[in-house]
Amino acid sequence: MSKFRKVVPISGLVAALASMGAHAQGSITLYGIADSALLFTNKSLDAQTGGNAGKRFALVDSGLSPSQFGLTGTEDLGAGLKAKFKLESGISMVNGGFNDSNGNLFGRQAWLALSGTFGELKAGLQFSPFFTAIHATDTRGYSNFVSGLVTYADNVFVTGAFNANAVSYTSPELAGFQGSAMLALGGQAGDFQAGRQYSASLQYHNGPLLVDAGFYDGNAGGTAQTPVPSTQAFVGRMIGISYSFGTVTASAAVVNYKVSNSFNDYVYSAGLRYQVAPQLALDSGIYVTVDRNDHANRSVMGAFGAQYFLSKRTTLYGQVGVVDNHGRMNTGLTVNGALFGVSGTTVGSNVGIRHLF
Template sequence: MPKKRKLVLKRIVCAMGWTLAAGAAHAQSSVTLYGLLDGGLLYTSKTLNAATGQNAGHQFSATDGGMAPSQFGLTGTEDLGGGLKARFKLESGISVMTGGFNNSNGNLFGRQAYVALDSPYGTATAGLQFSPLFLALYGTDPRGFSQFGSGLELYVDNVLGTGAFNANGVSYTSPDIYGFRGSAMLAFGGTAGNFQAGRQYSASLQYENGSLLINAAIYSGNSGGTVNTPIPTTIAFWGRTLGTTYKFGIVTAKLQFVNYKVAQSFDSNIYSGGLDCYVTPQLDLNGGVYFTSDRNHTTNHSIMGALGATYSVSPRTALYAQVGVVDNHGAMDTGLSLNNALYGVQGTTIGTSVGIRHSF
């Protein structure tokens, strides 16, 4: 082979090597298995009899997700170069007590199942995902959406899985711009010729500056559509919230207003506040109070309060204890626990929850 041809071939091979090396660098990817298991014991002084609507007496039961939802999932990223990253998440809710589905809409990956594209201009996401309203509520809830004695019970009591698990969703979240971040989501109902059936949309705006965080969000969802899950996720309702948190030292104060207007049901205003304090890096104390009033009939109202303590025995394992009380009037049916005590009865109910939480 002539010397000149050998030189050209050598340069081509070298260029291909650099191209492959650059491609490998840009295509760096990772997949992570993660999860959280939470199990404990629950006591309530009163329990709703679903058949009669009356008090069935006190209960003492083993419960899944006493504080946090048990779950496992897969998440992955791929660096596409130029500031772009592709991401995915598949997340399933499970019960540590039965091994079945829980804390989701009842499907295999019924909590989250989406693919996303990150860029310097924001994040676009497609698939089953949490709504901006649900994320905003979580961000400023006085008790961090504990599954005992928090705003999460009030949310699920009103709309079940709607807004938490949004199928057929597409969303966009902006980057931080002078402390502001916005998010918008549209979920399609999937019914040909009827765009409004099962249609859901939500938007939020958050401002964060040092110790101060303020967020606001709205949600509008229609019934119907082709989405059919064991836990209903297309209840017709209108939701809105305004919340704030402020950190001073080891204490974080939280205030939140929420309105759930459910078709042919309650139009509930919820006012809540609470404090969270890390006494030590391992010990977290938390308390919150929630007042709910039905705007259609003010005789329907409730007040719920709860205190909790969490002690981290390791970076992945924690022990917790919670105590709460709820007082229902009129037709209000606020419960104390997402699992085993979602709905309550008239009068005062006292409850407590203790358990262990492990993440991996």
């Protein structure tokens, strides 16, 4: 997602090295998102019984976008070659703790990279190509309330989102095509397969048309243990498409989460986004989940959202959603506050404010 950033020149470093002759130019950027909302649901999950605990009204973190702050830097090495880094932390606007991450200080991203005409090589904690491919054609832009991000987290939590011990390569765009591949090493001596994760994606972009496909295969175990478990064993596949008709963008996708010794969910989604005016955007989406191992386990989730831009950085938003669960399906409405739901129909909404810096 895009972020508005404040660039801070490394003036102190430049001054210190000035007497040493010529040096590469660089910059460090501080950026972030602060987002909180009031959430209401007419049902909520009782973690002890699995039943309905009743209505819920609460202040929650990250109603639309994940609250976060980070540092990113770039150094021009010459001849088109650049060195980059990123350190990104998820934070909670409700209690000041960690959130929307793997639970570590910089639990969203922490990597180094080299980029040039050959593409980009990256090493460290990073998003998988599978995770970013779903985001590219998600009709609600990975909103924390009723979107492809909710069905992702409901199926495999943060596995594939925050990949530790990872090395990746992203190609330059050629004739509209761009590919990406990642390998995360489990790091366990004597067992290469423990905790091993790999992923790939291929994107085609031609004017208003975007087609995206992604794959993920991850094993349990390994040495990259984090406060929030991120090595759920699963195989993921997806294909999505979006097309813009002026101010209206239509999107559709199919995502498969095949979890080891468990469910085999297919999520079918479609929706529209309409930029009514520079200050106002509307979107809607529907997500149908079916467990191919047991078709009695299914859910239908849908939402309508509105964003009003007070400025380039500050947005007021409101969202209304509904989910209907059958069998053992427990799809919730939002990543924060209601990730898992109860059987039957649940209705919810949130209103909030987001500020980018």
